[in-house]
Amino acid sequence: QVQLLQSGPVVEKPGASVKVSCKASGYTFNRYGITWVRQAPGQGLEWMGWISSYSGKAEFAEKFQGRVTLTTDTSTNIAYMELRSLGSDDTAVYYCARTVTRYTLFGAVPSGDFNYYIDAWAQGTLVTVSS
Amino acid sequence: ENVLTQSPGTLSLSPGERASLSCRASQSVSNTYLAWYQQKPGQAPRLLIYGASTRATGIPDRFSGSASGTDFTLTITRVEPEDFAVYYCQQYGISPFGPGTRLEIK
Numbered sequence: 001q002v003q004l005l006q007s008g009p010v011v012e013k014p015g016a017s018v019k020v021s022c023k024a025s026g027y028t029f030n031r032y033g034i035t036w037v038r039q040a041p042g043q044g045l046e047w048m049g050w051i052s053s054y055s056g057k058a059e060f061a062e063k064f065q066g067r068v069t070l071t072t073d074t075s076t077n078i079a080y081m082e083l084r085s086l087g088s089d090d091t092a093v094y095y096c097a098r099t100v101t102r103y104t105l106f107g108a109v110p111s112g113d114f115n116y117y118i119d120a121w122a123q124g125t126l127v128t129v130s131s
Numbered sequence: 132e133n134v135l136t137q138s139p140g141t142l143s144l145s146p147g148e149r150a151s152l153s154c155r156a157s158q159s160v161s162n163t164y165l166a167w168y169q170q171k172p173g174q175a176p177r178l179l180i181y182g183a184s185t186r187a188t189g190i191p192d193r194f195s196g197s198a199s200g201t202d203f204t205l206t207i208t209r210v211e212p213e214d215f216a217v218y219y220c221q222q223y224g225i226s227p228f229g230p231g232t233r234l235e236i237k
Contacts (some may be wrong), residue, residue, distance in 0.1 A: 036229075037176075043220055045168075045176065045228040059225050062132060095175055111168035118225045120223065121175035 002026040004096055005069075011128045015088050020125045021080040022096030027053035029077040030054050033115050035100035036070065036081045039124075040090040046092075051079065052113040054103045086129045093124040133158045135229035137221055143237040150207040154220035162198040164223040170231075171216045179218075180205065189208045208233070212232045 007021040022034060035050040049060035051059070051070040058070040069082040079096055098120040105110045144150055149231050165207040168182040178187040180196035183203060183210070193208045207214055220229040 019164050026150050028149075040196070044217075044231045045221075047221065061225065061227065083160065114224065116164070117181040118168070118176075118180070119220075121177070124175055 001096060002120045003081070004098060004106045004120060006094075006096060006122045006125045008053070009126040009128070011130060012086050013131055014087055014129055016129075017082060017084040018127050019080055019082040020094050020127070022081070022095070022122055024077045024079065024098065029072075030074050032100045032104050033089060033113065034070070035097045035115065035118055036068075036074060036101045037095045037097060037118075039095070040063040040089070040092040043092075048081070048094075050099055050115045052101060052103065052115075053079070054101070055113050057113060083127075087125075087128050091127065091129045093126050095121055095124045133160065133222055133224075133226050135213070135222065137218075137220060137222050137229040137232050138234060140230070141233045141235060143235050144210050144237045146212050147178075147209050148209050148237075150205075150214070150234060152207075152218050154203040154205070154229050156201040156203070156222060159201050160199065160222050160224065160226075162196045162200060165196075165198065165203050166221050166223070167196055168221070168228075169214075170219065171180040176219065207234075211237075 005023045030053040036048040050059040072079045097118040100116045102114040136155045137155045162185045165183045168176040169177040183198040184196040218230045
């Protein structure tokens with residue numbers, strides 16, 4: 001069965017960086033993308049960005065451009081999200097999620113991969129930013 | 132950036148009633164490029180609907196989705212006790228989630 005398992009909760013100081021991992025199993029990793037979503041306490045879902053496991057191309061929400069790095073390791077089926085220059089407003093649960101893409105559905109993407117919808121979620125990782 | 136607006140913010144219903152949740156996009160993308168997610172407290176979200184109207188695997192048929200231009204609707208024909216949760220819509224591509232509709236027990 002499809003499973004996404006994230007690394008454990010972390011506490012970081014303002015200005016630091018955090019790197020969250022997401023281990024995928026139960027499916028062919030490079031057939032799907034990975035999207036990262038966060039949720040601050042009591043707030044809604046915030047889409048951060050996604051990465052094509054097929055091409056390695058990543059796209060980001062404008063507010064995270066330049067501050068987030070998304071990577072995948074297809075040899076270990078692990079996706080990573082690194083967020084830099086943390087502030088207190090980065091305190092949130094961070095989710096990785098399996099994403100159906102153009103490549104997932106059609107196999108050939110001469111025009112580039114494209115993210116459709118999320119069909120499986122990990123359990124989330126609480127990142128607390130506090131001095 | 133495409134902005135999604137969801138209404139109402141909170142919907143108070145009794146079990147057995149019909150729920151109608153709205154999601155409106157600020158820009159016209161394909162009217163099938165939308166998904167709905169359900170989130171219960173303390174849990175990760177769950178996919179309900181993709182392609183605007185296709186139920187995900189295991190989703191009961193009381194859930195349905197429809198689209199008309201930039202307006203999308205999630206309908207629950209008869210709300211069950213386990214349906215009280217927050218519902219989010221999201222368009223495909225580089226797109227934020229809508230702010231969510233909280234479905235609460237009346």
